[in-house]
Amino acid sequence: MINKDSIENLKNHIDIVDTISQFLQLKKSGANFKACCPFHGESTPSFVVSPAKQIYHCFGCGVGGDSIKFVMEYEKLSYPEAVEKLASMNNFSLTYDDTKEKKQDTKVIQEINKYYQKNFVDNNVAKEYIKSRGIFESSIEKFEIGYAPTSAETINFLKSNFLNLADAKELGIIDSGANGLYARFIERITFPIYSLNGSLVGFGGRTITGHSAKYINSPQTKIFNKSRLLYGYNLSKDKIYKRKEIIITEGYLDVIMLHQAGFDNAVATLGTALTKDHLPILKRGEPKVIVAYDGDNAGLNAAFKASQLMSHNDFEGGVIIFEKGFDPADMVKDGKIEELNRIFSKPKPFIPFSIDHIISQYDLNDPQNKQKALHDVNEFLNTLNPIYHDEYSRYIAQKLNIRENLIKVQKSTNRNNNVELSKVDIGELCIIKAILNDKQRLSRVLDVIDSSMFEYHKNEFEILITDINDVRLNAILLNEKLEDYSDERLNAEILILLGKFYSNKLNEVLYDKTYTFNEKSSLIRKIKDNIAMLKSGKLISYNL
Structure with missing residues (x-):
């Protein structure tokens, strides 16, 4: 396991702009950088990188995080793999808590690939098959086509070259059964498979001697996931x-x-x-x-x-x-x-x-089958972006030879988790952003307000209280349309927030028939006292 302090030191050593610019073309935009998001198709950049906060956030699809999170998502790596990749990219040495747990040694898979390639040169049957498929010598070399011999020959090669059999097993080259060790690839033409960053991770193999499975792949390992x-x-x-x-x-x-x-x-x-x-x-x-x-x-x-x-x-x-x-x-x-x-x-x-494929499954000369086809294409259409509904409703109607008004589409729904525009309150969001910009403000603010006082962004404030570093708040932190409040402005906005809250509360009590006359009078008096204190500024100045 990678040492936690080592990971923190790596985070302090790396810069998010340097990291992401190795994968995306970033353009300066004020204090931040922008790019088209690599995680969803877009033509207008909504992917923002903040060098000051060392985070990124996409206002289009909602993804966000730090350098490690970006590498995890972009390269589809696990957390430890992303940390190790970043360390390699920045020439940084990591330390590990458990000295027994080491990074996978891939020497054995590299050596076995060379062995397979040498065997291919010496095997006339394999060469003849590849030649019969029209493959040139240059392609054999480019794709490193090889040949895996008998199981005994592969095991003997590993042992005679003092290669680590445990590593060979972990990498899916060999396995053990009732009769001992055996090779996974036997009498097959081999196709080495590389990861996105160019590391050899496994093999595909095609039989030329009549095995029941024409093609096989390496099993899933620490470094090989075929999906x-x-x-x-x-x-x-x-x-x-x-x-x-x-x-x-x-x-x-x-x-x-x-x-x-x-x-x-x-x-x-x-x-x-x-x-x-x-x-x-x-x-x-x-x-x-x-x-x-x-x-x-x-x-x-x-x-x-x-x-x-x-x-x-x-x-x-x-x-x-x-x-x-x-x-x-x-x-x-x-x-x-x-x-x-x-x-x-x-x-x-x-x-x-x-x-077309959905419709092809039905005999359209049969009215019942046509109805089933209509149902299935309606369901498919409703899974698409609403912008396609009109265009493909016409297409479906033509294919089924029916009236277009028979194509039923659902009303547009918000396909991401962003807040609906009708429920956005700039003042509330600016208060949250002010706290995110200076986390020491949180304890002072909590002396005066709680999440119940937010009309539109109660959920975001509760996230803030629970974990002020939650990546879901990055959209607020990096939103350039939200003003950066000073302490004085923050106090004034909290005063306004409380004023709205107590005014709404007063109306609720006035028209709530569940209270007795005495209870209602007592509550109204307390609310009015609080409003009077707010207007004088005493409550805010005293607590903040």
Whole structure:
């Protein structure tokens, strides 16, 4: 475990502007910096970085935190991984409480990759298969294609080279069973898989000797999670950023062949569908996303799920389905590069593709089936941003050959957790911001007011009392439209807040029939006394 004091020293050593500027292009804006948020699509910058507070906050989607939180979210890392990455980026040495717990040593996986590559050179069957798929020598070298031999040969290599067998097991290279140690990859062509930062983390393997599973991946380990990785991304990312486009395929060979044909912005999922865990990767550089899948049932269903995911997260791009048993790798092998260019230039947008797929499941000649199709597309439409409702209501009506008024859409709802504009009170927010700017003010303010006195922002004030460092308050702290109060101005605003509170309280008591006459008279007298004290300023000046 990383020592807590070491983490605090790291926080004091790093600067949030330096950290985030290594991932985003920041522009100066007053005392702060701004950028387009990397966590949701936007054209107007609402992502604010404060060097004074060492925090960031997006006013569009609500994310926020410090340098460690940013690296966690941007790189999809755990807290310890983000801390270690930041330490590496800043040449900072961390200390650990438990000397037995050490960072994963990846030497063994690097050595086994070299071993697989050497075996590939010496294995004619593996070379012949790769050659038959149209893969060039240059691509073999670029993607480090290898070959895993028998289990006994792999175990013998590890032992004879004095490589740590415990590390090999932790990294998913070997495992143990009833008959002792065995290799996970046996007689398979290997495709090394790299993390986003270019570290080797695992392998994909294709059988050429008839194993029941055609493809397998490394098991989940400390450094390998297939739902957070894309094959080939380490080689494609520069082109993806430059072209503002990413092509997502289903297999390793598709990626290799597309790169070979010049489509070097192609990647592949690792035997799993696109999931929300992939979104932070796909949002990097805000590229147009092209999902290019096979036309079989599995491919169509995967494309539909991907389309829904992309639609709900406002990604640009669309879907390409390869029919008649062809896939990108086959087309490259057959020299159909120009045809691929045309196909990739005209993907079916995600929302129409999703609508078409839903409708295709029903026989529209049957009125009952048409009604079911209408129900399902209505449900899908209601999950989308309201801005799409009108446009795609017309599209659905045309596809189903029905009147447009039969398309039912729900009323617009606020899709993020920001406060509704109708419930914003600038004065209350400025009081909270004043306390956040000088945390010593909190105890003095609590001598005079509590959360019940806030009409609109009671929840935010309660968060402030519970944890003044809560990241949910960053939106208030970094809001440049909220004035920075001096102590005198803060006192005056609290006076106004209390005045409103007691005036409202007086009206409540006057018209509340549950009080007796004596109770009501006593309460009214106390409230009026407080109002009189407020008007004289005695209560505020005395307590603050």
